[in-house]
Amino acid sequence: MAKIPGEEMEKKILEAAQELFLEKGYMATSTVDIAKKVGCNQALVHYYFRTKQNLFKQIYLQYVNSLMQLGRQNIQQCASVTELVQEIIHLYFTFFTKYPKVPYFFVNELIVSSEHRQMVKECFIDNQMRIMLFNQLTQLIRNDIQAGKIREINPYALLQNMVSLVLSSFLALPLYNDFISTDEADKQAYLARREQECIDIILRSLTP
Amino acid sequence: MAKIPGEEMEKKILEAAQELFLEKGYMATSTVDIAKKVGCNQALVHYYFRTKQNLFKQIYLQYVNSLMQLGRQNIQQCASVTELVQEIIHLYFTFFTKYPKVPYFFVNELIVSSEHRQMVKECFIDNQMRIMLFNQLTQLIRNDIQAGKIREINPYALLQNMVSLVLSSFLALPLYNDFISTDEADKQAYLARREQECIDIILRSLTP
DNA sequence: CTTTGAATTAATAGGTCTATTAAATAATAC
DNA sequence: GTATTATTTAATAGACCTATTAATTCAAAG
Numbered sequence: 001m002a003k004i005p006g007e008e009m010e011k012k013i014l015e016a017a018q019e020l021f022l023e024k025g026y027m028a029t030s031t032v033d034i035a036k037k038v039g040c041n042q043a044l045v046h047y048y049f050r051t052k053q054n055l056f057k058q059i060y061l062q063y064v065n066s067l068m069q070l071g072r073q074n075i076q077q078c079a080s081v082t083e084l085v086q087e088i089i090h091l092y093f094t095f096f097t098k099y100p101k102v103p104y105f106f107v108n109e110l111i112v113s114s115e116h117r118q119m120v121k122e123c124f125i126d127n128q129m130r131i132m133l134f135n136q137l138t139q140l141i142r143n144d145i146q147a148g149k150i151r152e153i154n155p156y157a158l159l160q161n162m163v164s165l166v167l168s169s170f171l172a173l174p175l176y177n178d179f180i181s182t183d184e185a186d187k188q189a190y191l192a193r194r195e196q197e198c199i200d201i202i203l204r205s206l207t208p
Numbered sequence: 209m210a211k212i213p214g215e216e217m218e219k220k221i222l223e224a225a226q227e228l229f230l231e232k233g234y235m236a237t238s239t240v241d242i243a244k245k246v247g248c249n250q251a252l253v254h255y256y257f258r259t260k261q262n263l264f265k266q267i268y269l270q271y272v273n274s275l276m277q278l279g280r281q282n283i284q285q286c287a288s289v290t291e292l293v294q295e296i297i298h299l300y301f302t303f304f305t306k307y308p309k310v311p312y313f314f315v316n317e318l319i320v321s322s323e324h325r326q327m328v329k330e331c332f333i334d335n336q337m338r339i340m341l342f343n344q345l346t347q348l349i350r351n352d353i354q355a356g357k358i359r360e361i362n363p364y365a366l367l368q369n370m371v372s373l374v375l376s377s378f379l380a381l382p383l384y385n386d387f388i389s390t391d392e393a394d395k396q397a398y399l400a401r402r403e404q405e406c407i408d409i410i411l412r413s414l415t416p
Numbered sequence: 417c418t419t420t421g422a423a424t425t426a427a428t429a430g431g432t433c434t435a436t437t438a439a440a441t442a443a444t445a446c
Numbered sequence: 447g448t449a450t451t452a453t454t455t456a457a458t459a460g461a462c463c464t465a466t467t468a469a470t471t472c473a474a475a476g
Contacts (some may be wrong), residue, residue, distance in 0.1 A: 030463060042425095044424060075369060079418080117387075161409060171319055175318065178325045197365055199410075201409060201413045217453080219446080234423060240434090250434090260433095
């Protein structure tokens, strides 16, 4: 070791940790596992990140941000709730189809650990991006309600419904694997069907 | 100890384990924790159940069954999909409102552990109850489609949509707690709202 | 070529955990 | 009461885990 210059090793550790955290969650991943995956000494993990919690924090907050950034341009261009719903659901399906383990990782850590919730809360609370996107949603809803294009609905409820349907489509993947089919093409077809189904349900739920 | 006759202790261990598994999940609960909660020696947990996995299995399968049994009479009396949807969602909201940690426990173990999925699969595969209820749903859907009362829909998709919306209402409770309100009355109101919202969404998704 | 600071390792302290064992205690039978 | 069986305990083996320490190797600078 020590042949790789500078921050190379730090990055490798971060990447290995990312994969393992995604695969098995925080609790079930040990710094020994991470080191083994990188092929370095276990102390090195602590040398760069001091604690396992630190390492996790960096990775998790990176996901929080990338999920929030996801296609903000596309979203800002939307002129109606209908467009927005289609755009958001499509973006998330595209992203999660690429990284199908992110939803569970994300949800699990958020449910399981009060500390991790606090972490996310602090990251969200004064986040300009979040505030802007939420304000846009609220504004669009108000407009479309007044125009009689959609029924009255609380923006939080709409968000929760979308998130629920999208995430659960991916959370169910392990079940799909074990109960229905392990074939990759089948899985892709399932996800494509779910995307349409999610959009359809949400749009129907908005008709006046 | 040893003053309590017969199976009393076994039951106490089972109950303590149940609470802890619900609270923290399989991985984060140790047999030491369980013994501490009961107030007995840790070896006793193994004396009665031999392994932690055994103990878990008993508890988990009990939940699988009680969830499946849940109000099967009420459900069998339903004459239309609309009725069925309302009845099912209401029953699950009632049950989970009483035991709000069951949804996460249930979902998590199912997602996280391939072994636990196999366990459930074996329990489901030839289960008469499951087959009957599913057949009834399929039949009702067929009837209502032909009668022009609902649009064409796959029974699996309908089930997944219902389950997703119901479960996620409860999975979000820790977030509700930390981000919105810790007040018990608020939480009850939130759940009541969600129940209506879930029913509403599903029924709207079925209109021809 | 040697010095110096950074990167890496080996070793280990101090915990935890599951599961087993043998010994002690209680309950029951004879 | 004593023998027998069931319950309960203390003790511990054998893993594994995080985090730290001190020693080693490496890379660059003088």
